[in-house]
Amino acid sequence: MSNHDQTAEHGGHGSESSHGSPLQYVIVWVLLLIGTFLTFTVAELPRGEWTLPIALLIATCKGTLVALFFMHLYGDKGLPKMVLLTAVTLFVLLITLLMTDLHFRFPLVTPRGVELPIPQRVLPPPFGPGTPEK
Amino acid sequence: MNPSTPSAEAVATSSAPGVQAHPPPPARRLNYLNHDTSVKSWFLTLDHKRIGVIWLGLMVMAFSTGGFFALILRTKLLHPGPYLISAQEYNRMFTLHGVVMVFFFLIPVIPGIFGNFLLPLMLGAKDVAFPKLNLMSVYLYVTGLSFALWGMIHGGADTGWTFYTPYSTTTPSEVTPILFGVFLSGLGSIVTGLNFIVTIHTMRAPGLNWMKLPLFTWSIYATSIIQVLATPVIGMVLLMVAFERTFGWGIFDPARGGDPILFQHLFWFYSHPAVYIMVLPSMAVVSEVVACYSRNRPYGYKVIAYSSLGIAFVGFLTWGHHMFVSGQSTFDAGVFGFLSMLVGIFSAAKIFSWVGTMYKGSVEFSTPLFYIFGFFFLFVFGGMTGVAIATLSLDIPWHGTYFIVAHFHFIMVGATLMAFLAGLHYWFPLMFGRTYSERWSLAAAIMALVGFVGTFFSQFLVGNEGMPRRYYEYAERFQSLNVASTMFAYLLAIGLMLALLVLLIALFTGEKVEHNPWGSAGFEWLAACPPIAENFEGQPVVAEESDPYAYKVDVEVPHGS
Amino acid sequence: MAAEAVAATGHGAETGPGHPKLAHHYESLERQAHANRFGVWVFLGSESLLFAVLFASYAQYRDINASAFALASRHLNLLLGTFNTLLLISSSFTVALATYYIKKNNKKAVLTLIAVSMLMGIGFIVIKGFEWTADFNEGALPGRFFHLEGVPFQGGNLFFTCYFLLTGLHGAHVVIGLVLLTWAALRVQHNTASASYDLPVEIAGLYWHLVDLIWIFLYPLLYLV
Numbered sequence: 001m002s003n004h005d006q007t008a009e010h011g012g013h014g015s016e017s018s019h020g021s022p023l024q025y026v027i028v029w030v031l032l033l034i035g036t037f038l039t040f041t042v043a044e045l046p047r048g049e050w051t052l053p054i055a056l057l058i059a060t061c062k063g064t065l066v067a068l069f070f071m072h073l074y075g076d077k078g079l080p081k082m083v084l085l086t087a088v089t090l091f092v093l094l095i096t097l098l099m100t101d102l103h104f105r106f107p108l109v110t111p112r113g114v115e116l117p118i119p120q121r122v123l124p125p126p127f128g129p130g131t132p133e134k
Numbered sequence: 135m136n137p138s139t140p141s142a143e144a145v146a147t148s149s150a151p152g153v154q155a156h157p158p159p160p161a162r163r164l165n166y167l168n169h170d171t172s173v174k175s176w177f178l179t180l181d182h183k184r185i186g187v188i189w190l191g192l193m194v195m196a197f198s199t200g201g202f203f204a205l206i207l208r209t210k211l212l213h214p215g216p217y218l219i220s221a222q223e224y225n226r227m228f229t230l231h232g233v234v235m236v237f238f239f240l241i242p243v244i245p246g247i248f249g250n251f252l253l254p255l256m257l258g259a260k261d262v263a264f265p266k267l268n269l270m271s272v273y274l275y276v277t278g279l280s281f282a283l284w285g286m287i288h289g290g291a292d293t294g295w296t297f298y299t300p301y302s303t304t305t306p307s308e309v310t311p312i313l314f315g316v317f318l319s320g321l322g323s324i325v326t327g328l329n330f331i332v333t334i335h336t337m338r339a340p341g342l343n344w345m346k347l348p349l350f351t352w353s354i355y356a357t358s359i360i361q362v363l364a365t366p367v368i369g370m371v372l373l374m375v376a377f378e379r380t381f382g383w384g385i386f387d388p389a390r391g392g393d394p395i396l397f398q399h400l401f402w403f404y405s406h407p408a409v410y411i412m413v414l415p416s417m418a419v420v421s422e423v424v425a426c427y428s429r430n431r432p433y434g435y436k437v438i439a440y441s442s443l444g445i446a447f448v449g450f451l452t453w454g455h456h457m458f459v460s461g462q463s464t465f466d467a468g469v470f471g472f473l474s475m476l477v478g479i480f481s482a483a484k485i486f487s488w489v490g491t492m493y494k495g496s497v498e499f500s501t502p503l504f505y506i507f508g509f510f511f512l513f514v515f516g517g518m519t520g521v522a523i524a525t526l527s528l529d530i531p532w533h534g535t536y537f538i539v540a541h542f543h544f545i546m547v548g549a550t551l552m553a554f555l556a557g558l559h560y561w562f563p564l565m566f567g568r569t570y571s572e573r574w575s576l577a578a579a580i581m582a583l584v585g586f587v588g589t590f591f592s593q594f595l596v597g598n599e600g601m602p603r604r605y606y607e608y609a610e611r612f613q614s615l616n617v618a619s620t621m622f623a624y625l626l627a628i629g630l631m632l633a634l635l636v637l638l639i640a641l642f643t644g645e646k647v648e649h650n651p652w653g654s655a656g657f658e659w660l661a662a663c664p665p666i667a668e669n670f671e672g673q674p675v676v677a678e679e680s681d682p683y684a685y686k687v688d689v690e691v692p693h694g695s
Numbered sequence: 696m697a698a699e700a701v702a703a704t705g706h707g708a709e710t711g712p713g714h715p716k717l718a719h720h721y722e723s724l725e726r727q728a729h730a731n732r733f734g735v736w737v738f739l740g741s742e743s744l745l746f747a748v749l750f751a752s753y754a755q756y757r758d759i760n761a762s763a764f765a766l767a768s769r770h771l772n773l774l775l776g777t778f779n780t781l782l783l784i785s786s787s788f789t790v791a792l793a794t795y796y797i798k799k800n801n802k803k804a805v806l807t808l809i810a811v812s813m814l815m816g817i818g819f820i821v822i823k824g825f826e827w828t829a830d831f832n833e834g835a836l837p838g839r840f841f842h843l844e845g846v847p848f849q850g851g852n853l854f855f856t857c858y859f860l861l862t863g864l865h866g867a868h869v870v871i872g873l874v875l876l877t878w879a880a881l882r883v884q885h886n887t888a889s890a891s892y893d894l895p896v897e898i899a900g901l902y903w904h905l906v907d908l909i910w911i912f913l914y915p916l917l918y919l920v
Contacts, residue, residue, distance in 0.1 A: 020795070021795070022792055022795055025788060025791045025792055025795065026788075028788070028791075029784065029785065029788035032784045032787075032788075033781065033784065033785075036777065036780050036781060036784065036914075039914070039915055039919065040773075040777050040919075042919075043773070043918075043919045051919060051920075052915065052916075052919070052920060055915035055919050056912075056915060056916075058915070059911050059912050059914070059915050062784075062911045063908050063911050063912065066787060066904055066907060066908050066911065067904075067908065069791070070787055070788070070790075070791040070900075070904045070907075071900075071901055071904045071905075072794075079335065079733055079736070080733070080736040083736045083737055083739070083740040084736075084739075084740065084743075086359070086363065086740065087363060087740040087741075087743045087744055087747075088743075090363055090450060090744065090747070091743065091744065091747040091750070091751075093450060093451065094367075094399075094403055094747060094751050095747075095750070095751055095754055097399075097454065097466060097469070097470075098396075098399055098751055098754070098755055099754065099755070099758065100463070100465060100466055100469075101395075101399070101454070101462055101463045101465070101466040102463075102755055102758055102759070103463070104463030104464065104465035104466065105395075105461065105462070105463040106461070106463070109395070109461040110393055110395070110461075110759060111759075112759050112760070113391065113759055113760030113761070113762065113763045113847065113849045113850040114762070114763070114847055114849065114850075115761075115762055116762040116763070116766065116847065117762070118761075118762050118765040118766065119766075119769070121769065121919075254720075259720065260719065260720040261719075261720035262720075263730045263734065264730075264734060265718075265720065324741050328734055328737045328738060328741070329734075331733075331737055332730050332733050332734045332737065335730075335733060336726060336729055336730040336733060337720075337721075337726075337730070362737055362740060362741050363740060363741065363744050364744070365741075366741050366742070366744040366745040366747075366748075367744055367745075367747070367748050369745065370745050370748040370749065371748060374748075374752075374860070377860075378838070381837075381838060382838045382839040382840070383837040383838035383839075383856045383859075383860075384837075384838045384839065384852065384853070384856065385752065385838075385853075385856055385860075387838075390838060390839070390848075390849075390852055390853065391756070391759070391760065391848075391849045391850060391852065391853045392756075392853065393755065393756075393759075396752060396755055399751075400748055400751065400752070673722065
C-alpha cells in the first residue's frame, strides 16, 4: 500500500482489488431480493414490537452484502474497510448516547406522545386484505 | 533525502546581438512565487504553496474581522450599563465574533496555511493528491465567508455562535445566510481533510514509512479524520435549522413535538471534535518548532504520534459536557464528564514529551519558541480548567459565566493562536525567502502574550464571581475586572498588529535567505527558500537513515551548493 | 512529464489520445487510480455521517412518539416503497456487473448496463414523485403544514418531517448518482475509461451502491414501523 514502485506487472491494470464473477453478483442480488421480501412479510407479524428489530437486522445483513460484494470490500485492502468501520462506529456512538439520554431524562423535559393503540399492519392487495384507511 | 539543488536561472536583458548596453542584472532565482505573476495564475493556481499563501491572506482578514468585533465588545464592557452600542447590536457582535473566529479562522487556519504548504514538502511529493479540490476548498470558504458577511451587513444573527433552538429558529435576525455560509465553509473543510488523508496515505516518497514521518504530518492526519467525519454532522444540523426557519418544519420546535436538546446533541457532536480540529494542528506546529529549537529528537516520537490519534478518537466521546445544565439526563452527564477526563491523558502525554524534548537539548531562544512557551502555559492552564469544568458539580455554578469564556479562550485561542504565530515565524523564511527582525517580533510576541493572559485571566476571576456571559449589562461589582480585561485586550491587539507589521515589512525588505536559516533537520527545509514550483527537482528518495529530527548527529544538513 | 511517467512506470502508451491523462503530480497511473479510489471512499464515509444525523433524529422522535409514528407510517404506500427498493437493489446489481465488464473491456455491455441502471434510478425518482404527490394531497406534510386525518399532530408532523428530510436528501443523492453514471458512461464511450483505467465506472458504482445502502435502511424504518 505504501510504496508503489515503478514496476507494474499487470501492464497498467487499473484495479487492485479482487472482483467477483457475475455469478457472485447474481447470488448476492437474489439474496437481496429475498431479504426485501422477508422484510415486507415480517411487517404483518402479530407481535408488532418485533417488526422493527427484525427488519433492521435483515437490513443490516443486506447492507453488509452490498458493502462486501457490490462495493468490493471483500478481499480488498484494509483502508476502505477502516473508513466504513470508523463511520459506522461514530454513528453507533451518536445513537447510543442519544438514546440513553432520552431514556434517563427527567420525564417532563421531553414529554412523550399520546399512546394510541397501534393497529396491526395489514398488507395491501394482492398480498393481503388491504389497509382500512386506504 | 537527496533532492537536486535548484539551478539559478539568470534573467538576461534583451539587447542587440553582440552588444551589451548594460551589465546583466543579478540572477533572480525562479521560485513558486515569481515564476508566473499573472493574476490568473494566482486565482486559478493549483500549486499547494500558493494556495497556502492565499489562505494566509484570508486568515489575516478573517482574524481582523473577528478581532474587530471583539474589541468593540470589550470596549462596551468597560461600562456596566448601556454604552457605545445597543443591546441588540451587542448580541449580534458576540455572535459574529464567535462565528467568524470559530468557523472562519480557528478551524481552517493551520491546516489551510501550513497543512497545504508543508505537507507535500514533508512527504517529498509534488503536490497534494487532489490539487483541483484544494482550490475548490478555497473558493468554498470564500463563498461561505461572503454569505456570512452578507448576513452580517444585513444586521447579523443574535443567537450566539451556537445557534441554540428554539431561538435561532424563531428570531427575526439574519440567521439563514450565516448558516449557509458556515455550511459552505464546512464543506471546504471536509474537502481539505479528504485531500490530506489521501495525500498522506498515497503520496509519500519512496522509503518514507509512517514511523519516519514528521510529527506535523501525524497531527494533521488526525485532524483530517475529524474534519471528514464530524463536519457533515454540523452541515446537516444547520441545514435543518435553516429549513425550520424558512419552511416552518418544526424539527426542533417544542410546540410541534421537536426537541431543542436534540439540536444541542447534534450541534456539539461536531463542535466538540471541532476544537480538536483547532488544537491538533497547533500541536503539529509545536512538535516541529520544539524539535528544531531544542536541537533534539522528540522525546517519545510514538507517544506524540499515537496520542494525536487518541485525541481525535476520544474527542468524539465527550460532546455532552457542553450540555450539563441543558436538561440532559444525569446518566449521560456522568458518562460525558468521565469521558472528558480521558482527553487530558493524551494531552498531558504530549506536553511531557515536548518538555522532555527540550530537556538536555541545546535550546535556542527565539520568537517562535517564545510563542511555544506561550502555548505551553495557556494550553496547560486552559486544559486544567477544562478538567475542572468537566466535573459536573463544579460546572453548575460556572456554566454560562465568564469562567467558561476564559477557559475556551485560553485553550482554543491560546493554543491555536500561539501555535499559528510560532509556525508563521518559523516557516516564514521557507515560505517567502526572507527573515524578519527578531527584536521587534519578540517585542510583539511579549505584548501579545501578556495582553492575552491579562485579558482572560481577569475573565476567569470575574466568571468565578458569577458574571454571566453574553450579557449586555452586568452588576457594578464586576466592573474593575472588566476594565482590566479590556485594557489587556487592547495590549493584545497592539501586540498582534505589531507582529503583523513586522512580518509585512520583512516580506518586502527583510534579509533574503536561500536555505534553512534555522538549521532545522525537517524534510521541508531541504527545499530551497522559497521552494521552486515543483518543490524538488526530481523525486526525492528517503534513505534508510534519513530522519526529520536528525539533530545531535555529526552530519551537516545538506546544502544546495 | 508524460515521457517520465512512461519511463517510470514501464507502462505502455498510457497517455495518448483517448487514454486517461496522468496528472503531473502523480508518478504513475496506478498511484493516481489508487489515490482517487481511496478519496472516494473517504468521501462516502463523510456522506454516511450526513445521513447519520437524520437517522439519529428519526430514532429519537420515533422513541418519543412510537404510536403516532406507526399510525403515520400506515399512510405511506408500502407497495410503491417495496417496488422502489427492488428497483434500487436491481440497479445496484447492474452497476456491479458494469464494473465487472469494464475490466473485460466489453464496452457495449458496460454501456447497456449503465443505461439500465440509470433507467431504474429514474424510475425510482418518478415513483417517489408519485408518492410525494399523494402525500401532498392527503395532507401528510412536515411541520406546520401537516393536516392528515387520523394521525395525531404531535408525532405525525414529525414523522413526515423526518420522512421528507430523509427521502429528500436521499433523492438528491440519487440524482447526483445519475449524474455520475452519465459521466462514467461518457468516459467509457470516449475510451478514456477502459480495462486499464476503470476508475470512472468504479467511482460512479461506489456512489450508487452507497445510495442503495442508505435506502436499504430507510425502507424498513419509514415503511414498516
